[in-house]
Amino acid sequence: NICHTLSTLRLSLPTILTPFAEDVLSGLSAEQKTLSSKYFYDDEGSRIFQEIMQLPEYYLTRAEMEIMTSQPAAIAAALPYREPFNIIELGAGDGLKTKELLKFLVQKAVDFTYMPIDISGEAMQQLEKKLAESLPDLDVRPLIGDYFKVLSALNSEGRPNLYLFMGGNIGNYEKEGAIELLRMLEGIMQPNGRLLTGFDLRKNPRVISQAYDDAQGTTRSFNMNLLTRMNRELDADFVLEQFDFYSFYNPYNGEVRSMLVSLEEQQVSIKALDATFHFRENELIRTELSKKYTLDEITGLAAESGFLVEKNFFDSQHFFTDSLWAK
Numbered sequence: 001n002i003c004h005t006l007s008t009l010r011l012s013l014p015t016i017l018t019p020f021a022e023d024v025l026s027g028l029s030a031e032q033k034t035l036s037s038k039y040f041y042d043d044e045g046s047r048i049f050q051e052i053m054q055l056p057e058y059y060l061t062r063a064e065m066e067i068m069t070s071q072p073a074a075i076a077a078a079l080p081y082r083e084p085f086n087i088i089e090l091g092a093g094d095g096l097k098t099k100e101l102l103k104f105l106v107q108k109a110v111d112f113t114y115m116p117i118d119i120s121g122e123a124m125q126q127l128e129k130k131l132a133e134s135l136p137d138l139d140v141r142p143l144i145g146d147y148f149k150v151l152s153a154l155n156s157e158g159r160p161n162l163y164l165f166m167g168g169n170i171g172n173y174e175k176e177g178a179i180e181l182l183r184m185l186e187g188i189m190q191p192n193g194r195l196l197t198g199f200d201l202r203k204n205p206r207v208i209s210q211a212y213d214d215a216q217g218t219t220r221s222f223n224m225n226l227l228t229r230m231n232r233e234l235d236a237d238f239v240l241e242q243f244d245f246y247s248f249y250n251p252y253n254g255e256v257r258s259m260l261v262s263l264e265e266q267q268v269s270i271k272a273l274d275a276t277f278h279f280r281e282n283e284l285i286r287t288e289l290s291k292k293y294t295l296d297e298i299t300g301l302a303a304e305s306g307f308l309v310e311k312n313f314f315d316s317q318h319f320f321t322d323s324l325w326a327k
């Protein structure tokens with residue numbers, strides 16, 4: 001399946017691969033080829049995602065925005081804090097939804113620091129700039145990097161933390177990965193810490209499948225950008241026209257699966273990995289899972305990771321929930 005064309009005569013020092021390179025190597029060497037959706041978000045991918053959020057088919061952002069604009073007071077009232085606390089947001093992105101909650105808290109003169117974490121430096125810079133303009137009194141400390149790494153290095157000065165994991169990002173994790181991440185948060189969270197997580201809910205299957213295969217092809221570009229990213233960062237020679245994008249929703253298990261499809265038998269060389277990969281005609285590269293939950297699944301996931309669901313906040317159509325958890 002994989003032909004590592006290692007040039008045996010080249011006396012090279014062992015190369016240190018970036019995390020992206022490592023994951024591409026293992027993902028494309030696997031029996032079922034995989035590339036993690038976390039690599040969608042280079043600066044270009046973050047820009048395409050901004051476009052997705054504007055699509056008529058992509059209801060998630062509007063549903064969560066509705067929750068945050070219509071219920072910031074109820075969310076704030078559900079928090080137990082009388083002392084200063086931090087709001088630590090995992091994968092903040094453009095932070096537009098969170099702004100509504102932040103605005104409410106700033107207006108109420110609540111003492112807190114907002115710490116957005118994101119892998120995209122560009123997205124963080126834009127967010128910091130936007131917040132400085134619209135909420136000059138907000139104390140913001142942006143952190144750039146992978147959340148596992150940033151959180152383990154973070155000293156939050158003994159303050160209680162409200163962790164935000166919005167947008168339905170949890171849905172990108174397979175069950176074991178979701179539990180691992182949630183248990184990690186449970187482990188670092190103080191007894192009076194809280195976690196507010198966004199979950200996309202089960203709904204009419206057509207609504208869901210269209211959200212992940214939009215008419216304009218923006219979701220397609222979002223997936224194809226992985227190939228462009230490998231070409232640029234890893235000196236690969238993927239020909240974009242030789243790949244297709246496909247996604248489907250399975251309403252029995254709530255999973256949207258997205259993938260790239262090799263349109264012909266082909267070889268792709270990735271110079272930074274010193275390797276060549278073979279693709280069969282119609283061979284798949286898994287890219288993304290976007291899981292849709294039932295409320296029972298949410299309760300179960302909380303229990304399995306050491307949390308208790310305190311309250312669910314819904315949009316008017318019950319498309320989405322921001323679920324507040326305590327430990």
Ligand code: AVJ
Binds near residue numbers: 052060172211212290
């Ligand atoms: C940012 C993870 C919530 O899975 O819905 C959008 C990313 N993928 N369209 C999602 C995404 C395809 C999105 N999340």
